Amino acid sequence: MQDEQIERESMDFDVVIVGGGPSGLSAAIRLRQLALEAGNDEFMVCVVEKGSEFGAHILSGAVIEPRALNELIPDWKEKGAPLNVPATEDRIYYLNSATRSTNVPNALVPTPMHNEGNYIVSLGNVVRWLAEQAEELEVMMFPGFPASDIIYNDDGSVRGVLTGDMGVASDGSHKSGFEPGYELNAKYTIFAEGCRGHLGKRLISRFGLDKDSDPQHYGIGIKELWDIDPSKHEPGVVMHGLGWPLTETGSTGGWWLYHDENNQVSFGMVIDLAYHNPYVSPFDEMQRLKTHPVIRQVLEGGKRLSYGARALTKGGLNSLPKLTFPGGVLVGDDAGFLNPAKIKGTHTSMKSGMLAAEAIFEAVQAGRQHDEVESYTTMYKQSWLYEDNYEVRNFSPAMHRMGMFMGGAFTFIEHNLLKGKMPLTIRDTTPDYDSLDKASTSYKPDYPKPDGKLTFDKLSSVFISNTNHAEDQPCHLKLTDPTVPVTVNLPIYAEPAQRYCPAGVYEIVKDAEGAKFVINAQNCVHCKTCDIKDPSQNITWVAPEGGGGPNYPNM
Numbered sequence: 001m002q003d004e005q006i007e008r009e010s011m012d013f014d015v016v017i018v019g020g021g022p023s024g025l026s027a028a029i030r031l032r033q034l035a036l037e038a039g040n041d042e043f044m045v046c047v048v049e050k051g052s053e054f055g056a057h058i059l060s061g062a063v064i065e066p067r068a069l070n071e072l073i074p075d076w077k078e079k080g081a082p083l084n085v086p087a088t089e090d091r092i093y094y095l096n097s098a099t100r101s102t103n104v105p106n107a108l109v110p111t112p113m114h115n116e117g118n119y120i121v122s123l124g125n126v127v128r129w130l131a132e133q134a135e136e137l138e139v140m141m142f143p144g145f146p147a148s149d150i151i152y153n154d155d156g157s158v159r160g161v162l163t164g165d166m167g168v169a170s171d172g173s174h175k176s177g178f179e180p181g182y183e184l185n186a187k188y189t190i191f192a193e194g195c196r197g198h199l200g201k202r203l204i205s206r207f208g209l210d211k212d213s214d215p216q217h218y219g220i221g222i223k224e225l226w227d228i229d230p231s232k233h234e235p236g237v238v239m240h241g242l243g244w245p246l247t248e249t250g251s252t253g254g255w256w257l258y259h260d261e262n263n264q265v266s267f268g269m270v271i272d273l274a275y276h277n278p279y280v281s282p283f284d285e286m287q288r289l290k291t292h293p294v295i296r297q298v299l300e301g302g303k304r305l306s307y308g309a310r311a312l313t314k315g316g317l318n319s320l321p322k323l324t325f326p327g328g329v330l331v332g333d334d335a336g337f338l339n340p341a342k343i344k345g346t347h348t349s350m351k352s353g354m355l356a357a358e359a360i361f362e363a364v365q366a367g368r369q370h371d372e373v374e375s376y377t378t379m380y381k382q383s384w385l386y387e388d389n390y391e392v393r394n395f396s397p398a399m400h401r402m403g404m405f406m407g408g409a410f411t412f413i414e415h416n417l418l419k420g421k422m423p424l425t426i427r428d429t430t431p432d433y434d435s436l437d438k439a440s441t442s443y444k445p446d447y448p449k450p451d452g453k454l455t456f457d458k459l460s461s462v463f464i465s466n467t468n469h470a471e472d473q474p475c476h477l478k479l480t481d482p483t484v485p486v487t488v489n490l491p492i493y494a495e496p497a498q499r500y501c502p503a504g505v506y507e508i509v510k511d512a513e514g515a516k517f518v519i520n521a522q523n524c525v526h527c528k529t530c531d532i533k534d535p536s537q538n539i540t541w542v543a544p545e546g547g548g549g550p551n552y553p554n555m
Contacts, residue, residue: 007180010183010184012186013160013187014031014186015027016189018192021194021332022346022353023192023350024331024332026068026357027190027331027354028047029072029137029139030361031361046184050144051547051549055131058124060555061256062266063119063120068348069347072354091103092240093243122554123346146546147193148162151183153327157325159186159189161199162181164181169474191328191330194310195310195334196528196531198541200335214318214427217273217319219271219273220282220311220529221269221309221310222268223309224266225264225267225306225307229263239294245445246285249280252271254270255268255269265298265299270312278499279445279499282499284499306554307461309529314396315428320335320337323356324373348385355383360376397428461503462503465551466550466552467503467525469524470545473544476542476544489534501527501530503527505519505521506519524544
């Protein structure tokens with residue numbers, strides 16, 4: 001919470017949007033389109049983004065389905081949208097062991113994973129382009145301004161947000177360059193923070209938005225961008241796989257390798273955060289994966305250009321919270337709009353932002369403000385987005401509850417034979433943080449030492465993510481009880497934060513006085529995994545000072 005005694009400047013808008021990713025920018029663009037169509041040029045829309053620039057914190061595979069973009073900006077090709085590499089071929093692999101693999105025939109692959117008509121992209125560059133489109137429509141754009149708190153009216157409805165103070169020392173005192181945050185008031189506020197948004201999390205709790213939903217489920221996506229030998233480059237080829245090395249630890253997830261333009265490939269791995277073994281290190285699993293011949297033959301001899309990680313929602317329709325509350329709505333990954341079976345969330349996030357924009361504009365035009373825009377939910381249930389979500393509602397729970405092989409068989413039958421019309425819905429009610437086994441009964445994987453050419457350590461990886469945070473600021477990784485990591489998590493789970501964090505933020509340091517839990521907040525790439533996976537739910541991620549975190553180039 002920010003100091004209420006500080007005098008702050010306030011700004012009033014019709015709509016404030018928190019988060020400048022695909023869903024937030026799509027909402028902003030659609031709002032201004034509708035306003036101009038209605039002859040209401042004074043309709044004011046503001047987007048606040050915690051990254052140093054729009055796109056700085058965006059990381060995804062990514063293969064994009066252009067369906068929502070076609071609706072939002074039909075002439076996107078003429079306007080230079082960076083969708084330059086059509087997907088030309090799908091290759092699916094099951095890695096049987098560290099050296100063997102099986103090519104999976106396309107006929108046996110669930111239909112949602114086929115990529116005909118899609119494009120391999122840098123989602124960061126797509127977001128930068130969307131930001132340009134929003135600026136041309138005179139959306140007020142504020143990069144480097146994280147929303148740090150929510151403003152409520154006396155009746156409990158959301159009135160807007162506070163942006164973070166700048167120049168606060170780690171002890172809470174004001175440094176010489178202190179600048180108070182702004183109070184941004186709006187008739188309606190759209191929360192598009194991405195996965196596990198720290199304000200969205202508060203809203204879900206305050207308004208009980210998840211009381212009729214299964215727990216949300218998550219994965220951690222870890223990505224590297226490589227420049228490879230031109231003779232190995234196959235623009236448009238989309239490779240996906242599963243199996244080893246996750247089968248050794250009983251974890252589930254999969255990997256991708258996309259041949260983009262300019263001799264670059266996007267390589268990465270998604271691991272379900274419902275994994276059981278506390279000794280699993282998602283980062284090291286991804287490094288180990290690169291030693292498999294299927295991956296090694298592509299990357300070997302190339303150069304790693306960038307690295308990053310982020311959590312993603314994958315619970316699907318069953319875990320979707322209520323989308324509306326007095327004064328605002330949830331969109332995009334903040335609500336959980338990712339299609340886990342397609343391994344895609346961009347088109348679904350964009351569509352959710354567009355639907356929210358249409359519902360909110362209609363409400364403002366009718367003279368309303370700060371009430372609940374229930375028409376957003378109605379529009380969603382009447383759209384292709386709901387159909388998209390409904391068809392894959394069983395994907396994640398089937399994989400979690402049945403395992404890779406039975407879950408995969410179930411998914412194939414549901415999608416390829418029954419076309420998404422399975423007459424039952426599988427529930428998955430165990431939260432990801434509650435899935436860890438005790439360390440005393442768990443297997444310790446042997447993670448080889450990195451060679452610095454194909455495999456790497458965490459700190460050298462964080463370095464090429466261009467991550468930085470202003471010195472001497474309050475730690476943005478809050479411990480509810482500072483004793484829990486050493487007194488609870490260490491003896492029971494061998495303190496898994498040391499391993500699930502892909503950036504080396506958390507360490508257990510032992511000295512003559514005993515074990516200490518050390519937080520290296522400077523390394524944080526804002527993936528939010530700690531907020532999700534901590535078995536004691538003792539870590540809360542909040543937004544640091546504006547502009548902090550990674551600065552991804554074309555991830």
